[in-house]
Amino acid sequence: MTFRGRPGLFRDARRLLPSGRGPLLRKALPVAAALPPVAAAWIGVTGWLAHSELRAAQDDLNALRTAVTAAAASGPAAASAGAPAESDQERLLRSAAAHAARAHDLTTGPAWYTAAALPLVGGPLETVRGIAQASDRLAGDVLPPLLRAVPRLTAGAHTGGVPRALTELGGQAPAFDRAARAADEVRSAVRRLDRSTWLPAADRGRAQLADQLDRLVPRTRDAAVAARWVPSMLGTQGPRRYFLSFQNTAEARGTGGLPGAFAVVRADRGRLTFERFGNNTELEGVGADVDLGDEFEAQYGNNGPAAVWANSNMSPHFPYAGRIWTEAWRTHTGQGLDGAIAIDPGTLGLLLRATGPARMPDGTELTADNTVDLTERASYATFTDVAQRKAFFVEAARAAAARMMTAFDDPSLLPALLSAVQDVQREGRMQLWSAHPAEQRLLETAGLAGALPDTPGPFAGLVVNNAAGTKLDYYLDRSLVWSPGACTDTGRAVTVTVTLANRAPVSGLPHYVTQRVDHPPYPTRAGDNRLLVSYYAGIGATLTGATLDGRKVALIPGAERGHPVYTLDLELPRQSSRTLVLHLREPRADHPPTLLRQALVTPMRATVRPTEPCGS
Structure with a gap:
């Protein structure tokens, strides 16, 4: 100024x-x-x-x-x-x-x-x-x-x-x-x-x-x-109830991580209370009677997202998961809900930085610095019994939630909390879906809905879904480089380079973390991972070729909300990296792409090369 x-x-x-x-x-x-x-x-x-x-x-x-x-x-x-x-x-x-x-x-x-x-x-x-x-x-x-x-x-x-x-x-x-x-x-x-x-x-x-x-x-x-x-x-016009999912980003899903512990939240005139806590075991086998369209069915139907709880959020478009979760809860309990919320341990860490630590019943302290490691790595070594570990996750969620509620009633903490919420939003670690259409439109306007945009323009989205049933995505590194090329009468050439690295150690990980529930027909070692790697291009884009580690590879074509989607079933051995290069023809545009950032344990490194004008 x-x-x-x-x-x-x-x-x-x-x-x-x-x-x-x-x-x-x-x-x-x-x-x-x-x-x-x-x-x-x-x-x-x-x-x-x-x-x-x-x-x-x-x-x-x-x-x-x-x-x-x-x-x-x-x-x-x-x-x-x-x-x-x-x-x-x-x-x-x-x-x-x-x-x-x-x-x-x-x-x-x-x-x-x-x-x-x-x-x-x-x-x-x-x-x-x-x-x-x-x-x-x-x-x-x-x-x-x-x-x-x-x-x-x-x-x-x-x-x-x-x-x-x-x-x-x-x-x-x-x-x-x-x-x-x-x-x-x-x-x-x-x-x-x-x-x-x-x-x-x-x-x-x-x-x-x-x-x-x-x-x-x-x-x-x-x-x-x-x-x-x-x-x-938040219920100023009448009580509301929401399904709150704590996503486990050690096992990647389209909206972030596997839906694990959950809670039902009541909002009444600004006061938030937790009516119930549970874990994913309670909802396994509970189906949701929802119709998300032919395009969704073609892209994800083989994985049964409306019937298999673990696959309910494979799409990066969070409103799909919100509809599935709330309808499944209606089927399970008969209770209708007003929406859904997804957060992850990274969210809790950012909020605890503003509120101060939370303490669990066994004396364990959850802090801004240890929440992600404690819930997504250390707990697998501490608890060999699955039921005990799931109970630990629920207690961690309950303790963190109680600390948030205490902070919410303390006006002196509101500025720090609002700043933390902005950090959570910027990292894409909190997604909201409202069953009320007018509110949902406002959430999408605010960028809080986790919605996959369906508007034209350059777009670059890397989404991974864990296909092995491991918890090895705690050790996953991702990078994406978007490089625009020359313009032609039919569009602009674009080269996208995706590198995925598996940093899992060669020994010392619990069996539950490394087990391969996909039972591949080829030999694997403890620490090897498998991912469904999907690239979302701009509306109207076409794929002209692709290579994996320098060799030509065929990708599975699909579509979601108008975006062409190209998917690769990728085996990612421990202590290795693999490079996927896509050559695309995007519609002509003189501005950089909108980036889709899937929030996992380690943020994706994204590089967008400068875009030269196409001219008249």
Whole structure:
């Protein structure tokens, strides 16, 4: 938003102008000389004043950010006496808006308009005008409804608990919508400004503002969407019940991991309680009467996802799993549910970092650092009895859930919890499905639904399903490199390189971890794994060839939600890596692909090579 740390726009200009070197300046100087001296002086003075105003606005916003953070983290006593703090926030907001408005006023008028329109010379002046106008709109239209909501939400949490805060959040939805639209309009205007002028300080200011907007716009959009779905899903309009699955990512499935321990969660006016805990043994053999379409049946029907609980989430499109799980629960208990939620030990670790550790009945402490290792590796060595191990998983889930509920009722922890939830969302470790269509649409808009998009455009998705019944995906490494090639009349050539590595040790693993329930007809060793490897290409793409470790290989074609899917049944020996290369013809596009990130124990390393424009 400002040129922090710089001596000013026009001091940089003075450094450039006296030398007169370079073809650009030789062309620009005669044009600049045509400006009336008074107009040039006016632009210089007002430009410096505008720069000072923008710096003052930035200082106010920095102070405001500190004040808001302190107020959100303060205790009930501070909230109950929070009028002065709120007054300070309002004062800082008004001051920032006033400074930004003056900067905008200073860079308008005939002199600025005319100078900014001059060829060659006017570029940085137009950029400065754009920065000032954007700052004015940010301080006047975008930040006020967002920042003014914070004290109300915080006070609601402190004085009336989470239900009061949720009511306040729902009441802010129209204001959040207006702020999100304004933020998006400001970002579009800044993106239209010239990225490279003859004045580096102006370019840096535009780049800094663009970077801030790229972070702000998604947050305003998320706040607007959350204000419309969070209150209702947490039961402000009546009790809700959800199926919560704790996925075991040591055995990969399309949505993350094998559905293991589970709970039924009740939400009533913002209060969450756990009505029941169980493990996957209880649901084995329970079928779900759902029709997910011919395409789903063709892709997964042979694996019986609606009848075999362990295969219920092979598709990476989480709404399919949500429908299967809730319908299976109806079949099993007669109880209807309002939706489904999937998390994994990585989710628990991120949340426990915000809440502090949880303690199990046997004294075991679950922390941010040990949850994944304890539940997905160490427990297999500790418990040789399957029933004991499954009971341990349920108790771990129960202990973590109890810690979350305690934290949820502690307003001082809400900022840290919200930050942790953002981390979980960014890693794709929490997926939500609502049986209420309007809410489901909002979840998909917010990127929380784990939905496989069905829109055109470049796309790259690597999905693995464990086909061996092992727990060896704890040791799985994945990498994907997407390399665009030349454009033709029929599309763009794309090369995708997928490398999978099995880091399982050669000895020391429990039999339950390494056992091959697929009973392959070829010899294997303890630690060898088998995966169904699927690559999801962009809608309209075709496969022109593929190699595995340098040799041609045939892939099984399929389709899901319009995406071509190419699958390989891959044996992956311990302490080895294998490389699959796909050559594709994608529809012409000048932007990078949307990446599907399947959340497993070790995140996938993804590299997207630069995309050159196809031209006209």
